[in-house]
Each structure stands twice: as structure tokens, then as C-alpha cells.
Amino acid sequence: MVTRDFYSISTTRRRFLFISIMMLLSSMSIAQQFTASVSKNPVNVGERFQLTFELQSNGSNFQGPDLHYFNVLGGPNMGSSMSNVNGHVTNSTTYSYILTAKKQGNIKIAGARVNTGGKTFQAKSIVLSVRKSGNQKQQSN
Numbered sequence: 001m002v003t004r005d006f007y008s009i010s011t012t013r014r015r016f017l018f019i020s021i022m023m024l025l026s027s028m029s030i031a032q033q034f035t036a037s038v039s040k041n042p043v044n045v046g047e048r049f050q051l052t053f054e055l056q057s058n059g060s061n062f063q064g065p066d067l068h069y070f071n072v073l074g075g076p077n078m079g080s081s082m083s084n085v086n087g088h089v090t091n092s093t094t095y096s097y098i099l100t101a102k103k104q105g106n107i108k109i110a111g112a113r114v115n116t117g118g119k120t121f122q123a124k125s126i127v128l129s130v131r132k133s134g135n136q137k138q139q140s141n
Contacts, residue, residue: 034121042129045104052096053123059093059114069107074098101130
């Protein structure tokens with residue numbers, strides 16, 4: 001059995017091995033992330049807030065969550081961005097809604113779904129705490 005240590009391998013092969021390992025690690029670290037967030041939590045009944053889903057990639061076939069406990073004032077709105085820093089390109093796609101809650105309580109917003117790279121991703125659910133509106137002025141527009 002012939003054994004070689006790393007330093008006995010030619011420079012070209014070391015570079016190839018290094019690049020192969022780096023590509024493998026970078027492809028593993030680019031695991032698609034699809035997250036959900038709200039601009040405020042808790043909110044009052046009738047108070048505006050934004051629900052956002054963000055995908056760390058380009059996506060298609062967005063399927064929004066069931067929003068029957070909310071008034072949908074806008075959305076889904078889609079935005080995308082691309083960044084190139086020293087040859088490292090990252091893409092991001094966001095889907096957002098402007099909502100008001102119809103009733104008080106803890107309301108579970110199920111995760112949306114989106115397709116990217118031949119796979120379907122689902123964001124985790126969010127529990128939104130909705131309080132009684134009280135005497136606070138509501139935003140108009």
C-alpha cells in the first residue's frame with residue numbers, strides 16, 4: 001500500500017483538491033433559507049403591519065399563507081436583489097403583505113411556500129399576538 005502525505009502531491013493537484021473542497025463546502029452552506037417575519041409583534045386589532053417572506057435565492061410559484069383572520073391592504077408584493085462582492089454572488093427574493101388583524105388573540109400565520117432549484121420550501125409559521133385596539137388612534141390612508 002502506497003501512502004502519500006498532502007505535501008507530496010503536486011501543486012496542481014493540491015489546488016484542484018482545494019478548489020473541489022471549497023466548492024463542496026460553499027454549495028452546502030448555500031442551503032436555501034426561506035423565512036417569515038412581521039414588522040410588529042404584538043399588534044392591535046386594526047393596526048397595520050407588514051408580513052414578509054424572504055428567500056435567499058430566486059424563487060417561483062409563491063403560494064401565500066391563509067390570511068382569513070386579516071384584512072389584506074396590499075400584497076403579495078415581490079422584490080428581488082442581487083449582490084456581487086469579490087465574485088461571490090448572492091440573490092434574495094422577498095414577498096410581503098400589508099395587513100390588519102380582524103380579531104384579537106394569538107393568531108398562527110402558516111408558512112408560505114415557494115419553489116427554487118426544483119425544490120419546494122416552506123417558511124416556518126409565526127404566532128402573532130393581537131390585542132384589543134383600545135383608545136389608540138389607528139393609522140389612516
